[in-house]
Amino acid sequence: MSARVLMVQGCTSDAGKSTLVAALCRWLRRRGVAVAPFKPQNMALNSAVTEDGGEIGRAQAVQAQACGLAPHTDFNPVLLKPSSDTGAQVIVHGRAVAQLDARTYHDYKRIARDAVLASHARLCERFEAVIVEGAGSPAEINLRANDIANMGYAEAVDCPVILVADIDRGGVFAHLVGTLALLSPSERARVRGFVINRFRGDIALLQPGLEWLERETGKPVLGVLPYLQGLHLEAEDALPESSDKHGASLRVVVPVLPRISNHTDLDALRAHPQVEVIFVGPNGTPPPCDLIVLPGSKATRADLAWLRANGWEEAISRHLRYGGKLLGICGGLQMLGRAVHDPHGIEGESGTSAGFALLDLETTLEPEKQLRNVAGRLALDDAPMRGYEIHCGTSVGAALSSPSNRRDDGRVDGAMSDDRQIIGTYVHGIFDHPDALAALLRWAGLRDAQRVDIHALRDASIERIADAINAHLDCDALLRILDREDACEV
Structure with missing residues (x-):
């Protein structure tokens, strides 16, 4: 078996990559596809114990739940757990292997790349589809050398990418156009479309901007996801706000x-x-x-x-x-x-x-x-x-x-x-x-x-975001991207 692979990258941290990957995983599972999540490199202090006795990011454990799978170390082969502002514990295939500062880890990424590609190969053998989450932004040009988290991985395995941006934080068109501008020509060609996340308001008022974006970039807007209140999905790393329930017991x-x-x-x-x-x-x-x-x-x-x-x-x-x-x-x-x-x-x-x-x-x-x-x-x-x-x-x-x-x-x-x-x-x-x-x-x-x-609440939240895929994204276009039917020269 050789899986279809699709990567979700974000213009910024917390753009909605983890949530969109979980949604796509559940959406595909509903269609009868044997699907697995994958995050090549994660930096987070929230982690989960896997069925094979290792440690991965908790977001990948939620994505595994979306797929109906138990968490496995191949879903997140490289996990970085910060121990200071400049250093982190490096976990490879679920086991701590080193404590490295940022500069030393930059060189270590050549070794980490082998672990990422090994996990990728195993997942492609076991599943029909693999939905991959990037880390941070592909436009972090200072981290491009030896990249294993975003476009470096996508180029190595030759997979298409969709780019998600968070409209709620403002500047969504600048985020998308600016991110594309900082990519190399081959990386830019990999981006098959955009998803705009966390929209609230009248979609008709956004439409002129969407049309401009498509004309300016030549890339389709695959859809605009609404701001979904009350989701119970575990955070990648960002601390949630206080629950603000005045009068609680x-x-x-x-x-x-x-x-x-x-x-x-x-x-x-x-x-x-x-x-x-x-x-x-x-x-x-x-x-x-x-x-x-x-x-x-x-x-x-x-x-x-x-x-x-x-x-x-x-x-x-x-x-x-x-x-x-x-x-x-x-x-x-x-x-x-x-x-x-x-x-x-x-x-x-x-x-x-x-x-x-x-x-x-x-x-x-x-x-x-x-x-x-x-x-x-x-x-x-x-x-x-x-x-x-x-x-x-x-x-x-x-x-x-x-x-x-x-x-x-x-x-x-x-x-x-x-x-x-x-x-x-x-x-x-x-x-x-x-x-x-x-x-x-x-x-x-x-x-x-x-x-x-809470487990049932998380699953209900996964169902809601999968429903949002059906209601607000171009599902036929997503399937064409996943099946590489829209392939362009890379």
Whole structure:
């Protein structure tokens, strides 16, 4: 089998590439096509554990759901997880292989290219179609050398490209025309059409601009997608806005750590109609709340220092004195202990940082990352739970004798304080199972919590965006592009 391949590139980050790829995947699946998602290179701190025991970007896990597939490392062969403004952990085929700064990684891309092309070849053997997501913008000319994320990949595998732009941020025609202008002639020829995303208003007022765009570029506008409110799709990396539900029955506050990771853990809370989630950034004052969640972190010791510098140690102490609940997830769990040791310099300079000492445990960061999907039951109400672990730390201490959950495989995880006011866990996605969500909300003070199933909400959102493909894009033209029937000289 040799798959048909179509690549979606964007004029900017957050133009809607991830969403459009998920929509196209579900649209093709509805037509009976065996389709898979692919993102050659991703930079994100939101990741998922795959069926083959590796790690990929969470957006590709959502796209896999759109295809009816379990996540696999071939869907995202190169993942970069930033650990500082200039460095990142490099993950290839699901496994961490190096910690590189930006300049060194630029040279490493020659090696990463082999991993990308190997995954591409395997997917083309297994599936009838592969829908590929670019990264950032193909017009980032400073990154063109050894590119594996956008046109470098498209040229290597000889696939057509559609270009998506976000009209909601303004300047959509400049984005599209400017992006084309910065491409080489062969790259420009690969662009088979445009999709304009997040439009609100009267389409008739946009029509003169669409006609001009087609005349100016010689490229068709494949359609204009409306701004779809209320989608429950996991973010690639951008932090969502606070849920802004004034009058909600329960308030949750989350510090926006500089290296916050897997903030998608909070999606089920944000989707809950009775819960208000407030993200508090640098120099922000945490408002009174029922629950504070310390999220995951890619740099636990550095983020601990940031929390102290921003007054969170005092804020947490005050919150607990007034009877509030506290939950730490992964790096947040480690912060709740007495100390975090990093003897190997896994997350930066080697050394030890004092934790908040709210749970009797200590954590040592180790070179080998622990990756596993998990299922089991919470200590709270014996509620079923599911999720995944991605961490380098191993925790030990008396607090672990009162675990927060027990796994179906016999393992135990996390800790719960004797007064049940504080819970820590290594499980990402701890809120995703509707029964676990209800139990945790009851613990936090919401007695009559409505049932919310975030997985079902995500699938309903995928259905909505696939419906938008049918309603607003030229589906016949999409099929011709995918089948290469519109092929032009490249």
